[in-house]
Amino acid sequence: MFDRYTTDSFYDEMFEADGSLRGQCGDLFERFSQFEPEEFEARRNACDAHFLKQGVTFNVYHDNRGSERIFPFDPVPRVIPANEWEHLEAGLSQRIIALNLFLHDVYHEQQILKDGVIPRYYVEQAKHYRPEFRGVDVPKDIYIHICGSDLIRGDDGTYYVLEDNGRCPSGASYLLENRNALKRAFPALFDSMGVRSVDSYPRELRDMLEFISPHREGDAVCVLLTPGCYNSAYFEHCYLAREMGIEIVEGNDLVVIDDFVYMRTTKGLVRVDVIYRRIDDDFIDPTVFRKDSVLGVPGIMRAYRAGNVALANAVGTGVADDKATYYFVPKMIEYYLGQEPILPNVPTYLAHEDSDRKYILDHLPELVVKSANESGGYGMLMGPTASREEIAKFRDKIIDDPRNFIAQPVVSLSRCPTWCDGSFEGRHVDLRPYIVYGNQVKIVPGGLTRVALNKGSLVVNSSQGGGSKDTWVLKD
Numbered sequence: 001m002f003d004r005y006t007t008d009s010f011y012d013e014m015f016e017a018d019g020s021l022r023g024q025c026g027d028l029f030e031r032f033s034q035f036e037p038e039e040f041e042a043r044r045n046a047c048d049a050h051f052l053k054q055g056v057t058f059n060v061y062h063d064n065r066g067s068e069r070i071f072p073f074d075p076v077p078r079v080i081p082a083n084e085w086e087h088l089e090a091g092l093s094q095r096i097i098a099l100n101l102f103l104h105d106v107y108h109e110q111q112i113l114k115d116g117v118i119p120r121y122y123v124e125q126a127k128h129y130r131p132e133f134r135g136v137d138v139p140k141d142i143y144i145h146i147c148g149s150d151l152i153r154g155d156d157g158t159y160y161v162l163e164d165n166g167r168c169p170s171g172a173s174y175l176l177e178n179r180n181a182l183k184r185a186f187p188a189l190f191d192s193m194g195v196r197s198v199d200s201y202p203r204e205l206r207d208m209l210e211f212i213s214p215h216r217e218g219d220a221v222c223v224l225l226t227p228g229c230y231n232s233a234y235f236e237h238c239y240l241a242r243e244m245g246i247e248i249v250e251g252n253d254l255v256v257i258d259d260f261v262y263m264r265t266t267k268g269l270v271r272v273d274v275i276y277r278r279i280d281d282d283f284i285d286p287t288v289f290r291k292d293s294v295l296g297v298p299g300i301m302r303a304y305r306a307g308n309v310a311l312a313n314a315v316g317t318g319v320a321d322d323k324a325t326y327y328f329v330p331k332m333i334e335y336y337l338g339q340e341p342i343l344p345n346v347p348t349y350l351a352h353e354d355s356d357r358k359y360i361l362d363h364l365p366e367l368v369v370k371s372a373n374e375s376g377g378y379g380m381l382m383g384p385t386a387s388r389e390e391i392a393k394f395r396d397k398i399i400d401d402p403r404n405f406i407a408q409p410v411v412s413l414s415r416c417p418t419w420c421d422g423s424f425e426g427r428h429v430d431l432r433p434y435i436v437y438g439n440q441v442k443i444v445p446g447g448l449t450r451v452a453l454n455k456g457s458l459v460v461n462s463s464q465g466g467g468s469k470d471t472w473v474l475k476d
Helices: 023-033 037-054 082-106 120-124 172-185 189-193 201-211 234-244 300-305 323-327 329-337 354-362 388-400
Strands: 073-080 146-153 159-165 222-225 247-249 254-257 260-265 268-271 274-277 310-312 367-371 380-382 405-409 415-420 423-432 434-437 441-443 448-452 466-473
Touching: 023 073, 023 189, 037 073, 037 172, 037 415, 073 082, 073 172, 073 415, 073 423, 073 448, 082 146, 082 159, 082 329, 082 434, 082 441, 120 323, 159 323, 172 201, 172 234, 172 448, 172 466, 201 222, 201 234, 201 274, 201 310, 201 434, 222 234, 234 247, 254 300, 260 300, 323 329, 323 405, 354 388, 354 405, 380 388, 388 405, 415 448
Parallel strands: 073 466, 222 247, 222 274, 274 310
Antiparallel strands: 146 159, 146 423, 146 434, 254 260, 260 268, 367 380, 367 405, 415 423, 423 448, 434 441, 448 466
8 A cells, every 4th residue: 555655755754765664663564554455444434433423523613514523534643753752842841931931021020022032012012912911920820831832844854833822722632532543443553562642631631720729728620611512622622621520611600709710500609710711812701801702701800810710721821822922932942041942933034024024025925924813724825826816915914914924934844644545645744742831841742643634735724624643652
């Protein structure tokens, strides 16, 4: 099934440029090569059946074909050797520590702005900066408790950080279910290859929630607050709450009395200490943010300000994953930690800067242009494949609101063998590890490898035709 496989000059996760196997993939290649196409297809179908049985779904907004879909899954895992993972762990830990120092700073002394390391404009004009929370202390001084930093690899195999998702990063449930599906389909592979377990993620998430709980006697009461079943990640909300052993609640399940948050139960009100909220800032409290929100809890921000309830992630973290702020993260690492960034950013142009904007407008057909506060592949221009009309439309948008756009060169994402109609073909992938910051920084060994299932596509988002793979981090 690999007979016609070719790397096509891209960096390949399984094969070297000369066609030889990468060391960490030898056992996997040997095992997969023993399958006849029919048997491999049967095992792939078993994975699909597992996802269907478990209800592993996601929603696509603005799509009339139905509210829920089975998350596409490819059974060929991505394999990461131990030394490579150690490098990623160090770089991601460094990054989340710097981002949290930045958030504490901009909501308190703002020294990094006073020192001119980051122009004040970029922070104060960020859509998700919350100036009303300046001076408010958060438990343990941690703002981003769960971060999903997206990584890509370029032509030479170098890992780059593509963006930091520091508000409500999704996808961890798919990481866990991908592993369960492959264990059922290929049970003998895991022990023989020394694949590290990902089962600890729900426990580490729960430990983090308890760590940030306001101190009082008894066990902390933690809940997961969801916008409800029409949210794109509702499956994940239910899944993680169940795995952590905590209640999943919607806004009308909670009430604030005397600046304390209570959960309505059949036995009466139960005080809540920690909320893993999967609702954006704008909707979490209609008395402070959007007045028309029916998803949040009136008064919850009063309880938060009083220190009577903890939120994960904290309010205001969106300023850290603004795509213009992303540009400055390497400077944050140097400023706060006095270290060189371990993981580089993708080269980035800021449309608000005159020289960068001129370059962007002169080279639009060659660049990827992104809106500062969009996600999921929305608000993006892929210059090399865009029509003249699309390019002209983005040109006008950039001129009208340059603060809201960045641009990057097209990076030829690495590829991984993917099962395509009876044989393996290369498809582009990225990687979203999940970083949990509580008593210490912990990163589940692996992450969600997203794959662009459409041939030649570089867009891996599930809303744009992407799927996922299991990610295997090997022991030493």
